[in-house]
Amino acid sequence: MAERPTLKPWIEAIHAYVPGKSKTSDGRPLVKLSANENPLGCSPKVLEALAGKHQPNFYPDPDATALREAIGAAHGIDPARIVCGTGSGELLHCAVQAFAGPGDEVLFPRFSFSLYPLLAWKVGAEVVMADAVDYEPNVDTLLAAVTPRTRVVLLDNPNNPVGTWLPRSEVERLHAGLPADVLLVVDQAYAEFLEDGLDDGGMELAARADNVLVMRTFSKAFGIAGERVGWATGAPHLVDALNRLRGAFNVTASGQMAALAALSDPEFVRCARDANNASMKRFIDDLTALGNHGVRCLPSKANFVLVVFEGDLDATTALEAIGEAGYAVRHLPGQGLPEALRITIGTPDQMDDITAVLRRLCEGAA
Numbered sequence: 001m002a003e004r005p006t007l008k009p010w011i012e013a014i015h016a017y018v019p020g021k022s023k024t025s026d027g028r029p030l031v032k033l034s035a036n037e038n039p040l041g042c043s044p045k046v047l048e049a050l051a052g053k054h055q056p057n058f059y060p061d062p063d064a065t066a067l068r069e070a071i072g073a074a075h076g077i078d079p080a081r082i083v084c085g086t087g088s089g090e091l092l093h094c095a096v097q098a099f100a101g102p103g104d105e106v107l108f109p110r111f112s113f114s115l116y117p118l119l120a121w122k123v124g125a126e127v128v129m130a131d132a133v134d135y136e137p138n139v140d141t142l143l144a145a146v147t148p149r150t151r152v153v154l155l156d157n158p159n160n161p162v163g164t165w166l167p168r169s170e171v172e173r174l175h176a177g178l179p180a181d182v183l184l185v186v187d188q189a190y191a192e193f194l195e196d197g198l199d200d201g202g203m204e205l206a207a208r209a210d211n212v213l214v215m216r217t218f219s220k221a222f223g224i225a226g227e228r229v230g231w232a233t234g235a236p237h238l239v240d241a242l243n244r245l246r247g248a249f250n251v252t253a254s255g256q257m258a259a260l261a262a263l264s265d266p267e268f269v270r271c272a273r274d275a276n277n278a279s280m281k282r283f284i285d286d287l288t289a290l291g292n293h294g295v296r297c298l299p300s301k302a303n304f305v306l307v308v309f310e311g312d313l314d315a316t317t318a319l320e321a322i323g324e325a326g327y328a329v330r331h332l333p334g335q336g337l338p339e340a341l342r343i344t345i346g347t348p349d350q351m352d353d354i355t356a357v358l359r360r361l362c363e364g365a366a
């Protein structure tokens with residue numbers, strides 16, 4: 001008999017989350033451009049709702065009824081086909097747990113949301129990563145990586161950390177190429193940042209197919225990451241599976257209030273999107289204007305840019321200098337990206353600071 005409780009071997013392989021640096025070397029707090037949070041905060045309606053009448057002694061509505069009705073009305077979805085979660089993170093866990101286990105494979109693009117491998121490892125399933133093509137998710141490599149053991153395919157679209165986006169034709173081609181018994185999860189965490197008219201068709205697939213879930217979150221464009229609210233939609237049997245596995249009172253009372261208020265202010269989300277897209281375009285143009293120092297921005301449809309350092313300046317040096325200037329950005333060597341930094345789009349002034357640091361380094365390196 002072992003002398004203490006023994007971890008399951010597949011849990012042994014999991015490392016606890018390691019947060020990035022939060023202070024400069026002389027102890028000043030860093031401005032976080034590392035978690036794709038909203039630099040504009042959230043809608044004033046959310047702050048009003050949270051300051052209003054609130055009775056924390058009562059359990060929340062376990063079914064988030066009012067919130068699901070409001071989401072349904074906003075998206076034209078039957079609320080019975082919607083399930084809310086403690087962030088979309090909880091629902092991603094539930095989706096993988098429901099359909100994959102030991103001996104099964106969970107497939108996703110080589111560069112994807114850092115949570116995805118954990119979803120598979122937690123249930124003892126194997127991670128399979130499809131090759132990227134110049135960092136981007138690719139439908140051909142995904143389809144080629146499907147085996148009889150594939151149970152779940154995860155696609156974050158726009159992609160995190162790369163920022164690129166697959167159009168409807170590609171998402172449809174991916175779905176059409178998957179066996180009917182493989183679950184496709186289209187994770188639309190950044191969908192609110194897409195320009196009008198851009199739609200990857202995930203919602204339509206979730207409405208008509210038996211094997212598609214779409215995940216959305218209030219953490220990014222809505223700016224209430226701290227309240228932990230997300231939702232999923234799909235066929236009734238898929239929603240039922242998530243409902244069995246989610247926490248009974250998973251969305252807190254304040255989370256439900258905050259998300260309802262956030263939904264009532266679509267103008268805030270549009271403003272956040274437009275500010276993000278303008279600020280991001282300027283940032284990319286400014287870095288591109290640095291010339292041939294090998295600092296390359298991948299095109300992004302989200303609220304961050306993946307900057308790849310392919311020349312005389314390397315990502316570690318850039319990370320340190322940006323840190324000394326007071327900013328935390330994301331270096332992802334653990335995800336196979338030692339040569340890149342993922343930089344969240346902050347306010348225009350913050351982006352100008354980052355640009356100035358990189359310009360100084362490029363000129364110094366020349």
Ligand SMILES: *Cc1c(COP(=O)(O)O)cnc(C)c1O
Pocket residue numbers: 036086087088089090113156159160187189216217218219220225228229230
């Ligand atoms: C931020 C993010 C989420 C959202 O997670 P929450 O748990 O809702 O905060 C989901 N998917 C991706 C790809 C993300 O980047």
